[in-house]
Amino acid sequence: MKSSKIDIFADDVYRNSIFIEKLNLSFCQFFVKSPSGSILCIETGMRDDFSQLKSNLLTVGINVGSVSSIVAPHFEADEMGALPDFMLQNQNLIAYAHPICSHALADIFSVKTRLLKDEVPITINEELIIPIFTKHVHQWDSLVIYIPRFKALFSSDIFMRYGTVDEASGSTLQGIIASIEKSGYLPSIDHLYSALKKIQKYDVDWIFPMHGPSIHNDAAATIDGLIGYCTKNRLKEIVER
Numbered sequence: 648m649k650s651s652k653i654d655i656f657a658d659d660v661y662r663n664s665i666f667i668e669k670l671n672l673s674f675c676q677f678f679v680k681s682p683s684g685s686i687l688c689i690e691t692g693m694r695d696d697f698s699q700l701k702s703n704l705l706t707v708g709i710n711v712g713s714v715s716s717i718v719a720p721h722f723e724a725d726e727m728g729a730l731p732d733f734m735l736q737n738q739n740l741i742a743y744a745h746p747i748c749s750h751a752l753a754d755i756f757s758v759k760t761r762l763l764k765d766e767v768p769i770t771i772n773e774e775l776i777i778p779i780f781t782k783h784v785h786q787w788d789s790l791v792i793y794i795p796r797f798k799a800l801f802s803s804d805i806f807m808r809y810g811t812v813d814e815a816s817g818s819t820l821q822g823i824i825a826s827i828e829k830s831g832y833l834p835s836i837d838h839l840y841s842a843l844k845k846i847q848k849y850d851v852d853w854i855f856p857m858h859g860p861s862i863h864n865d866a867a868a869t870i871d872g873l874i875g876y877c878t879k880n881r882l883k884e885i886v887e888r
């Protein structure tokens with residue numbers, strides 16, 4: 648069974664989430680409203696879920712045709728699958744991605760693309776965003792997005808947790824570690840460590856993972872704690888090699 652809902656954070660961040668009971672996993676798409684009212688989408692969700700996404704957005708007054716820009720954090724169905732459906736609603740849509748991903752998007756979908764550069768700020772829809780490349784964390788073209796206005800990290804597959812997007816009881820960090828160990832979705836803890844060290848220097852108040860609850864009160868501590876977990880386990884990984 649699937650269920651879905653929309654949540655709003657810090658007035659301008661809309662999160663559509665779809666929970667798939669069979670997988671015990673949620674899939675989130677984020678929509679950031681700029682001061683002028685234009686909408687930036689981070690993660691499109693899958694094609695199969697597009698009509699549900701479209702009607703959920705309408706309940707909060709967002710017409711999917713007003714999505715003018717999309718960030719695809721890597722080339723994978725839940726991150727960019729519904730791109731053609733968004734394009735049908737807005738022919739002027741621009742997709743932003745890692746160079747490897749953006750070439751693939753332009754070739755397959757003939758969408759207008761802009762290449763993001765690692766930790767080079769860019770203004771999209773009047774919103775300053777900082778892409779942070781998180782190479783080889785699960786995919787080689789992976790990146791996350793930091794938006795200074797909200798001190799928010801849109802962390803894609805990093806900080807994922809099983810379960811719904813509702814706040815889980817117990818430790819955030821332990822929930823994330825348990826999910827990493829259960830899923831085996833990371834090719835190497837060493838790559839996660841490198842990504843987290845890059846992320847750690849940003850002032851993060853909010854983390855919005857694609858899978859699982861948002862993290863607010865303990866965002867910085869969660870980043871530090873996960874670095875601690877990686878520090879221990881990357882050594883083990885090197886010894887085992």
Ligand SMILES: [Fe+2]
Nearest residue numbers: 721723785804
């Ligand atoms: Fe992914």
Ligand SMILES: [Fe+2]
Nearest residue numbers: 725803804857
């Ligand atoms: Fe994902």
